[in-house]
Amino acid sequence: MNIVTSIEKISQICSDWRSQGMTIGLVPTMGFLHRGHMSLAEAAVKDNDKVVMSIFVNPTQFGPNEDFSRYPRDMGADIKAAYKAGVDLVFCPTVEEMYPEGYQNYVEPGSLTTYLCGKSRPGHFRGVCTVVLKFFNIVTPDNAYFGQKDYQQFVVLKRMVKDFNLPVNMHCMPIIRESDHLALSSRNVYLTAEQRQAAPKLFAALSETRQMYADGEDNAAVLEQRIREIISGYPDARIDYIAIADKDTLEPLTNIKNGAVIALAVWFGNTRLIDNILL
Amino acid sequence: MNIVTSIEKISQICSDWRSQGMTIGLVPTMGFLHRGHMSLAEAAVKDNDKVVMSIFVNPTQFGPNEDFSRYPRDMGADIKAAYKAGVDLVFCPTVEEMYPEGYQNYVEPGSLTTYLCGKSRPGHFRGVCTVVLKFFNIVTPDNAYFGQKDYQQFVVLKRMVKDFNLPVNMHCMPIIRESDHLALSSRNVYLTAEQRQAAPKLFAALSETRQMYADGEDNAAVLEQRIREIISGYPDARIDYIAIADKDTLEPLTNIKNGAVIALAVWFGNTRLIDNILL
Numbered sequence: 001m002n003i004v005t006s007i008e009k010i011s012q013i014c015s016d017w018r019s020q021g022m023t024i025g026l027v028p029t030m031g032f033l034h035r036g037h038m039s040l041a042e043a044a045v046k047d048n049d050k051v052v053m054s055i056f057v058n059p060t061q062f063g064p065n066e067d068f069s070r071y072p073r074d075m076g077a078d079i080k081a082a083y084k085a086g087v088d089l090v091f092c093p094t095v096e097e098m099y100p101e102g103y104q105n106y107v108e109p110g111s112l113t114t115y116l117c118g119k120s121r122p123g124h125f126r127g128v129c130t131v132v133l134k135f136f137n138i139v140t141p142d143n144a145y146f147g148q149k150d151y152q153q154f155v156v157l158k159r160m161v162k163d164f165n166l167p168v169n170m171h172c173m174p175i176i177r178e179s180d181h182l183a184l185s186s187r188n189v190y191l192t193a194e195q196r197q198a199a200p201k202l203f204a205a206l207s208e209t210r211q212m213y214a215d216g217e218d219n220a221a222v223l224e225q226r227i228r229e230i231i232s233g234y235p236d237a238r239i240d241y242i243a244i245a246d247k248d249t250l251e252p253l254t255n256i257k258n259g260a261v262i263a264l265a266v267w268f269g270n271t272r273l274i275d276n277i278l279l
Numbered sequence: 280m281n282i283v284t285s286i287e288k289i290s291q292i293c294s295d296w297r298s299q300g301m302t303i304g305l306v307p308t309m310g311f312l313h314r315g316h317m318s319l320a321e322a323a324v325k326d327n328d329k330v331v332m333s334i335f336v337n338p339t340q341f342g343p344n345e346d347f348s349r350y351p352r353d354m355g356a357d358i359k360a361a362y363k364a365g366v367d368l369v370f371c372p373t374v375e376e377m378y379p380e381g382y383q384n385y386v387e388p389g390s391l392t393t394y395l396c397g398k399s400r401p402g403h404f405r406g407v408c409t410v411v412l413k414f415f416n417i418v419t420p421d422n423a424y425f426g427q428k429d430y431q432q433f434v435v436l437k438r439m440v441k442d443f444n445l446p447v448n449m450h451c452m453p454i455i456r457e458s459d460h461l462a463l464s465s466r467n468v469y470l471t472a473e474q475r476q477a478a479p480k481l482f483a484a485l486s487e488t489r490q491m492y493a494d495g496e497d498n499a500a501v502l503e504q505r506i507r508e509i510i511s512g513y514p515d516a517r518i519d520y521i522a523i524a525d526k527d528t529l530e531p532l533t534n535i536k537n538g539a540v541i542a543l544a545v546w547f548g549n550t551r552l553i554d555n556i557l558l
Contacts, residue, residue: 007444015446021298102528104389105408105442111383129384137444163384165286165416167294249381 002089003079007098007138010091014052014139022049026141026168028132031055031092032072032186033081036176040145041085043173052139053082055092060099060106061127072189091139098134106130109156115250116152116243116263117274125156132157136166143169147176149183151261151276155250175275177203183275195268198234202275205230206262213279218256220244231266240265240272247278281368282358286377286417289370293331293418301328305420305447307411310334310371311351311465312360315455319424320364322452331418332361334371339378339385340406346549351468370418377413385409388435394529395431395522395542396553404435411436415447422448426455428462430540430555434529454554456482462554474547477513481554484509485541492558497535499523510545519544519551526557 004010017024025048027040033055044051055078062068075092082090107129112118118125136144146154154172161168176184181203182196191199205227212223224242231237242264244253253260256279263276283289296303304327306319312334323330334357341347354371361369386408391397397404415423425433433451440447455463460482461475470478484506491502503521510516521543523532532539535558542555 011444011446019300102438103442104391105439106387106389108385108387108405109383110385126387134442134444137446159381160384163382163413165290165413167290167416 001079001083001087004089004091005093005097007093010052010089011138013089014050017050018140023142024048024139025051025143025145026135026139027051027053027087027145028135029053029055030057030071030186031078032074032189033078034176034184034186036147036149036184038081038085039176040147040173041082041087043171044143044145045086047143047171048141050088051086052089052091052141053087054135054139055082055090056098056131058098058127058131059095060130061124063121063123066121067187067190072186091135098131107133107160109160112152112156112159112250115245115252116241117265118152118156120240120265125153128153129157129160133160133164133166136161136168141168143171145171145173148172148276148278149175149185149274151263151278152250155248181207183273185273187271187273190271191268195236195271198237199268199273201230201234201237202264202266202273206264206275206277209262210277210279213256220253220256220260223256223262227262227264231264236268238267240267280358280362280366283368283370284372284376286372289331289368290417292368293329296329297419302421303327303418304330304422304424305414305418306330306332306366306424307414308332308334309336309350309465310357311353311468312357313455313463313465315426315428315463317360317364318455319426319452320361320366322450323422323424324365326422326450327420329367330365331368331370331420332364332366333414333418334361334369335377335410337377337406337410338374339409340403342400342402345400346466346469351465370414377410386412386439388439391431391435391438391529394524394531395520396544397431397435399519399544404432407432408436408439412439412443412445415440415445420447422450424450424452427451427555427557428454428464428553430542430557431529434527460486462552464552466550466552469550470547474515474550477516478547478552480509480513480516481543481545481552485543485554485556488541489556489558492535499532499535499539502535502541506541506543510543515547517546519546 025044109129113125158170180200182200209223247261260279265274304323388404388408392404437449459479461479488502526540539558544553
C-alpha cells in the first residue's frame with residue numbers, strides 16, 4: 001500500500017493507473033477510521049481496480065467555534081485499517097499542501113445547504129464541496145463512496161457532481177451502527193459514559209417514527225413531536241434540529257407522500273451527533 | 280467538423296479521444312468570432328491532436344443590467360470560421376443544457392476578483408469561473424487558450440486551476456488588434472462611427488505610458504494621470520478604471536519595480552471597452 005502526502009505524486013500515480021485502463025475508487029475520510037469507513041473501503045475494493053482513501057481533517061469545513069483542533073486523529077491505526085481493507089493508496093496531505101499560500105477558490109453550493117446541518121453550520125458544506133472537488137480532480141475516480149450518516153453531505157455533493165459535470169459515480173452506503181444502534185462516528189469518543197448510554201435513543205426515536213409511518217401516520221408534525229418527546233427525556237440532550245424532508249430537495253414536508261428523510265442533530269454536552277433514516 | 284449541443288455526447292467523444300491517447304485543446308468563446316478567437320484556435324490546432332471550441336454566451340457572467348440579451352451572435356459565421364481554423368468540434372449548448380432546473384453550484388473566486396473589472400462587474404468572474412470549470416470537466420482538455428485582452432480573466436482562471444488542482448495547461452495568447460491598434464472585441468460592433476474613431480486612443484494611451492516607463496518613469500500615479508489626460512480628451516469617453524498592478528496578484532502598485540500590467544476599462548456611450556499592456 002502506497003502512502004502519499006504530495007498532490008503531484010498521487011496525481012502521477014492515478015494518471016498512470018488511468019492510462020493502463022484501470023478504474024479508480026475514492027473513499028474520502030477525515031480519518032479516525034471506524035467500521036463505517038471500512039464498509040466504504042470494502043465496497044470500493046469490490047467495485048474498482050484501484051482504491052484511494054484520503055485521510056484529511058479538512059479545516060475549511062469547520063466553523064471558527066467547532067472542533068477542528070480537537071477532532072480525533074490516529075494516523076498509525078488508520079493506515080493499518082486501510083491496509084487491512086485492501087486500499088491501494090492512502091492520501092494524507094498536510095493542510096499547506098491542500099491550501100497553499102494565496103489559496104482563494106471555493107465551491108459555493110446552493111439551496112440544499114440552507115436546510116438541516118447547513119442551518120447550524122454556515123460554511124460547512126462550502127468546505128466539504130471544495131475539498132471533495134479537489135480530491136476528485138487529483139484522483140480522477142470513477143466511483144466515490146460516502147456514508148448515509150452524513151445524508152445531506154451526500155445530497156449536496158451529488159448535486160455538485162451533476163452541476164459541475166464531474167464524471168464520478170456517487171455511492172451512498174448504509175449507516176453502520178453499534179450493537180445498541182448508535183450510528184458509528186469518530187465523534188462518539190467525545191461522549192461521557194452517561195452521554196454514551198443515552199445516545200442510542202436517537203435511533204430509537206427514528207425507529208419509532210418509522211413504525212408510526214408504517215402504521216399510517218404521515219403527518220410530519222406528529223412524527224417530529226414524538227421524536228422531540230423521546231429525546232427530551234434526556235436532560236443532557238439538546239436538540240439542534242429534527243427535520244422531515246424530501247429525500248432529494250431536502251425541503252421540509254408537512255405530509256409524507258413519496259418517501260422522506262428523517263434527520264436529526266442533537267447535542268450531548270459539547271458533542272453534536274447526527275443520525276437519519278430514509279422512509 | 281462535429282457540431283454538438285449535448286453535454287452527454289461531447290463527453291463521450293472527448294472520452295473516446297482520451298482513451299485513444301489523443302491530446303485535447305479547448306478554446307472557450309462566446310462566439311461572434313474575430314481574428315482574436317481565430318489566433319487561439321490556431322494555437323490550439325498546432326499544439327493538440329483534437330481541438331474543441333465552445334460557443335456559449337454564458338448568462339451567469341453578465342450582471343442584471345449588462346448586455347447579455349443584446350450580445351452579438353452569429354452562429355452560422357462562427358461555425359464557418361471554426362471549420363476554417365481546423366477546429367474538430369464546436370460545442371454550442373443551450374442555456375438549459377448548461378444550467379438545468381435546480382442548478383445551484385458556483386465557483387466562488389477570491390481576492391483576485393476584487394480589482395480591475397471585478398470592482399465594476401460584481402459576480403462576473405463567479406460566472407466565468409463556473410462555466411469554465413464546467414467546460415473543463417466536460418471536455419477534459421490538456422490545454423486551454425485564452426486571450427490576453429481579458430487579462431484579469433486569465434489570472435483568475437489560472438488561480439482557479441491551481442487551487443482546484445485541475446490538470447489543464449493554461450495559455451494566454453497575445454492581443455490581436457485592428458490596423459489602428461484597437462483591440463479586437465465582439466463588442467466593437469456596438470460602437471458608433473465617432474466612438475470607433477476615438478477608441479484606438481486607449482491603446483495609444485497605453486503605448487505612451489510604456490514609452491514613459493522605458494524612459495525611466497516608474498511612478499504609477501504619474502503614468503495613470505497621463506492615460507487619464509489622453510482619454511479625457513474625448514468627451515464621449517468615460518473612464519471606468521485605470522489600473523497599474525502587479526501581474527500576478529493584481530494588487531495596485533505605487534512604483535513599478537518588477538513589471539506590471541496596465542489595464543483600463545472605458546465606456547464609449549453604452550459600450551465598455553477594455554485593453555491592457557504588460558510591462
